[in-house]
Amino acid sequence: MIETAIYVLFAIYGLSGVLYFIRLIKGPTIVDSILAADCVSLDVALIALLLSIYYKNSFLAVGALFLVLWAFILDVFAAKYLTRGEVGT
Amino acid sequence: MILTVIGLILLAIGAVCDLLGAIGIHRFNTFYLRLHAATVGTVGGKFYPLLGVAFIAAEQGLWPVVGISVLAALLVLVTTPVGSHALAYAASKARIVEMELDEFRGEEDV
Numbered sequence: 797m798i799e800t801a802i803y804v805l806f807a808i809y810g811l812s813g814v815l816y817f818i819r820l821i822k823g824p825t826i827v828d829s830i831l832a833a834d835c836v837s838l839d840v841a842l843i844a845l846l847l848s849i850y851y852k853n854s855f856l857a858v859g860a861l862f863l864v865l866w867a868f869i870l871d872v873f874a875a876k877y878l879t880r881g882e883v884g885t
Numbered sequence: 886m887i888l889t890v891i892g893l894i895l896l897a898i899g900a901v902c903d904l905l906g907a908i909g910i911h912r913f914n915t916f917y918l919r920l921h922a923a924t925v926g927t928v929g930g931k932f933y934p935l936l937g938v939a940f941i942a943a944e945q946g947l948w949p950v951v952g953i954s955v956l957a958a959l960l961v962l963v964t965t966p967v968g969s970h971a972l973a974y975a976a977s978k979a980r981i982v983e984m985e986l987d988e989f990r991g992e993e994d995v
Contacts, residue, residue: 798941801893808900812926815907819919827976828916831923834968835910838931838961839903845938845954854949864957864964871968875975 802850806843813839830874837867888944895937903930916982920969927965932958 813836820832841863848856877883906926913919935958942950976982 798889798893801896805896805900808904812903812907812930815911819910825916825976825981827972827981828919831920831969831972832910835906835923835927838927841957842931842934842938845935845950845957848950849938849942849945849947852945852947854947857950857953861953861957861960864960868960868964868968871964872971875968875971878975878979878981 799850802846805846809839809843809846813843826874826878830870834867834871837863837870886944888940892937892940892944895933895940899930899932899934899937902926902933906930915985916976917973917984920973924965924969927961927969931961931965935961 816832816835816839820829820836823829823832841860844860844863845857848854848860873883903926906922906929909922910919910926913922935954939951939954939958942948942954977984
């Protein structure tokens with residue numbers, strides 16, 4: 797049961813990731829691309845966790861935490877750079 | 886068995902929310918509307934599926950996956966409003982995207 801459900805969920809989340817990636821490529825401004833990159837990285841983290849419960853392997857789940865943290869750091873540092881013109885201080 | 890069913894229900898809710906957020910971020914025509922769609926797709930479409938993954942992994946006995954999933958879900962719930970607010974503030978402050986009806990800037994700037 798659970799393998800079939802995970803196949804369908806892979807299809808839906810993959811389609812969502814493709815739509816986010818189209819916006820990342822053709823975003824009119826830089827903030828659209830940053831927003832789409834945020835969504836794509838969270839989507840990839842969720843797909844990695846689904847792969848780890850599909851293969852019943854715990855080591856595949858380690859990268860998901862870093863992807864979630866990286867999305868937040870990308871948002872905050874890009875906003876700081878666009879507002880002040882520098883990162884730091 | 887009951888934990889797997891709860892996890893699959895949460896994953897289905899998250900798949901619908903994520904697909905709606907992706908369609909919204911692809912079809913809307915202003916940055917602020919796209920930000921709304923992306924926040925709906927992130928909080929509804931990533932927080933609930935991560936909890937669902939935690940339930941399914943608890944049924945299978947994969948306890949490291951449970952810990953990472955719950956931690957990632959709480960991080961998504963905390964950091965998504967902060968990040969989207971920072972992006973909206975930067976887009977408005979650096980005048981990358983102009984607001985249609987800016988109530989904070991007064992009449993002289995119109």
